[in-house]
Amino acid sequence: MRRSRLVLFLSSLFLTAATALTGAATAQASQLAAAGGYVALGDSYSSGVGAGSYDSASGDCKRSTKAFPRLWATANAPSSFNFTACSGARTGDVLANQLAPLSSATTLVSVTIGGNDAGFADVMTTCVLQSDSACISRINTARAYIDSTLPGKLDSVYSAIRSKAPNARVVVLGYPRFYQLGTTCLGMSETKRKAINDGSDHLNTAIARRVAAHGFVWGDVRPTFTGHEICSGNSWLHSVNWLSIGDSYHPTAAGQSGGYLPVLNSND
Template sequence: MDSRVAGRIRLTAVALSTFALSVGSVLPGNAAPKTYDYDALGDSFAAGTGVDPSQAYPNVLDGRMKIALDDFVAVSGATVQTMLTGQLGTLDEDTDVVTITVGGNDIEWGQVVLACLARPDPVCAAAVAQVEQGITAGLPALLEAAYTQVRAAAPDAHVVVTGYPRLFSPEYGAYTVPLSPDSSLEASVAEQQMMNDAADLLNATIRTTAEAHGFQFVDVTRRFKGHGVNSPDAYLFGVLDPAPFHPNVDGQHEYGVALRSQINPNSLRR
């Protein structure tokens, strides 16, 4: 080979190598992959009450779509106000993703369920009507104020608000829990439907308020359909379990799957 041609080949090879190194140093592929700081807020449904914390839905979501759980501060019994005073401090301008499940304790939902289990249908109907009044008249203002503060605390975060499941599957008949040979708790099919309708109203109210603030709402109703507390394949703990009417391991997993399937990675901050 002519020495001049060989020299040109060597120079070309050196130039190409230099170009490749310089391009590689600025390509995103060579940088550390972007992760998204995630904070989980809310009540016992978000805290995973009744299951090991590692099985709660924030940990089910952790690591997916490069979402990295930073602060897991959801706690059993939280109301909208106690969430603001006890959990909001974890949010800041570096927070990329926030999940919130809250509102059920503000309407004393547990008291309604107890009334329907222990008392006749008319008493249940009155309790449900009262809680529905609280949902429509009082809850929106609480949530509006909370969502405004969340946005101020985490101005660039993608905020996801979850709803609550229906507790019962009326297609499986009455939910009866014997307490002794002479007494039992029972939710008739009619009572179950009334409580499910109230849950739908609660979810609709949360959705409307969340979306008005630009937050994403994730509905878990479909994933729990057919898996109410009286189902042979329940996603919820029973009334005599340590965490009655809360998602069990399967239920928490379904919450996590719902979040993973509905969060669009392209909507997260780049």
């Protein structure tokens, strides 16, 4: 009996210590990242489209004060913060318009990119307005592009980031699954929902491979969004919004703070 109690006590002590060390390590990582400059690159998932509260100075880029890069910067007070992510950005836009703030003093870079190159908006438009077969066909076209062309475009972006920010920790965040399956959901068949989710998984897998090849950090947001997909009853993603069509299939403010920010926090 005494031995059992001792084992339980030591196990509890070990778990407490491990939790404390993990928390300390995460805090230390954030402090190290904040000691230098933070640059947030990417597309609408980084700029915060769908979260509202847009900075008027950002114009069509729609950079939100509720986007995860802004939330991280507010919480960690890096020595400098440059937010160049822009709605609609493709890999070429990152290369042409977003990399100027990077330097040897940059210690943290975050980026979401690749969805627009793969034709995200056209895929979703096709799936919303057309048949199951048309939706699947358009997704298959996107998958072929992801396999053949996107890796090289991602390589160009990642190589440029490393060249301009040689000392930075680079966190590449992915995209959520959009739909909860096996539920009643008006407006989109189960066939379409599954095909869209599978397409998102395919994109994430392709991005993760190139991230690993460059020695960057992969930030998978699918676990944090689980239970908060469209049709879940507690969605952190906008469904089709005919009044503000650009918000469709983008994270809400809760998706930015609850879906994306924790992943950056755990990988910064």
